[in-house]
Amino acid sequence: MQFIPSGRMACALAATLIFASSGTLAQTLEKPKVSIAVGGKNLFYYLPLTVAEQLGYFKDEGLQVEISDFAGGSKALQALVGGSADVVSGAFEHTIDMQVKGQNITAFVLQGRAPQIVLGVSTKNLPNYKSLQDLKGKKIGVTAPGSSTNMLASFVLAKAGIKPGDVSYIGVGTSAGALSAVRSGQIDAIANLDPAITMLQQKNDIKVIVDTRTMKDTLDVFGGPMPAATLYASGAFIKKNPNTTQALTNAMVKALKWIQTAGPDDIVKVVPESYMLGDRALYTAAFLKVKEAYSPDGKIPDEGAQTALKALQAYDPKIAGKTIDLTRTYTNDFVRKANDKQR
Known part of the structure; x- marks a missing residue:
């Protein structure tokens, strides 16, 4: 006698088979559609984001990512605060600045270990x-x-x-x-x-x-390691969507590791032609100048968070003298799992 499953059971069995064959967390993502705001997507500063997008690493994690480009990092942050973006690809120091303003913003994967500015x-x-x-x-x-x-x-x-x-x-x-x-x-x-x-x-x-395009120059300017581009989101988003946050981190860490072994020719094959501003040779030369600035593993160094705070306190009276809980500005929990997955 042939067993024919009911419609509901058939759907459940199909979902189970898809999950088993994909080997991803796609079926357990709390929010598979994620909007990311970035300020200047064409910049080398955000190259890991572009690599993850162009090479399909977000899709591999079951994510549908929509990236909105703004004129600068502060504009991307406004999109997050205003609710039109779930996540920002932006500078680490915004997490400190927002804590002073009473908002809990947390970085969960590092793209750059030197600002490149x-x-x-x-x-x-x-x-x-x-x-x-x-x-x-x-x-x-x-x-x-x-x-x-x-x-x-x-x-x-x-x-x-x-x-x-x-x-x-x-x-x-x-x-x-x-x-x-x-x-x-x-x-x-x-x-x-x-x-x-x-x-x-x-x-x-x-x-x-x-x-600040090299590690040495960054140390000379800031007196310590200075975290640059990150993916950050509200603490509430991360708490509500841990699997989604992990999937985003997995994709970014994979992109970072790809960049470590990529040459200029590999980069120009991945990024859109418009990023090169009409001069491919110059673009590849510029990449070689900043390659060491990318994080090899996505981890945010504790000392780097201290450096960022000192830099902000040096010129911003709103932050100078304030008590900042740096443990709330970043987490490496997702990065550790992502690196374990890449081994």
Whole structure:
């Protein structure tokens, strides 16, 4: 006698078979559709996010990820706070800043162990630049006000005794807008990232005065390791969606490990053509400059969180003197599991 399962039972059996054959947590994800906000997706700063997307690592984890691109990290953070994004691919220091504002934001996987941000002065507007004091009263272009590029510029200037109010910060974005702002003379200096910075250097449009594209330079500037891009979300989201958070982390760690062995030719085959701003050779050269900045395993170092806090306290009176619980700003629990899975 042939057994024919009922409709409900057949669906259950099908789901079980799919789960068994896939070997993923796709059937147990609390939120398989996830929206991620990012400020400047074309930047090398966020390359691991693009790799995970383009190589299908999110899909491998059963996720449907929608990535929304904004002019800068502060804008991506606003999307999270406003409820239009579940997760942000953004700078670690935002988790500290938001705690001061009474919001629990937690980073759960590290993309970059060096900020990759460069501060340069316009050779057109400031041909006789000698020191940071020359920037007083000047216009500094950043990806967006309140972003990590803004943070670096403010930190560097603060060490020279220059307050944030002594300069004007102007949002110029991350690609063509940034290049145009420098070349047209709209700004006197710029804090931005590759590939735009390397393009400006190549044409002698800027003189680099601060560089954090390597581990050594980062240590020189900040005095310790400085965590850069992360994936972060509200503590409530992570608590409610642990399997989804784990799946996101698995995909990102896989992307990070892929980058460790990738060459320039591998990168240009993965990223969209528009990221290269019309110059593939320069793009590959820029990648080699920043490759060591990527985290090999996604772990956020305890010392790095301390460095980020000290940097913010150095120039932001809203954070200086405040008691910050750094254990609430990040977790490595998901990264540990993701690395175990990759072995």
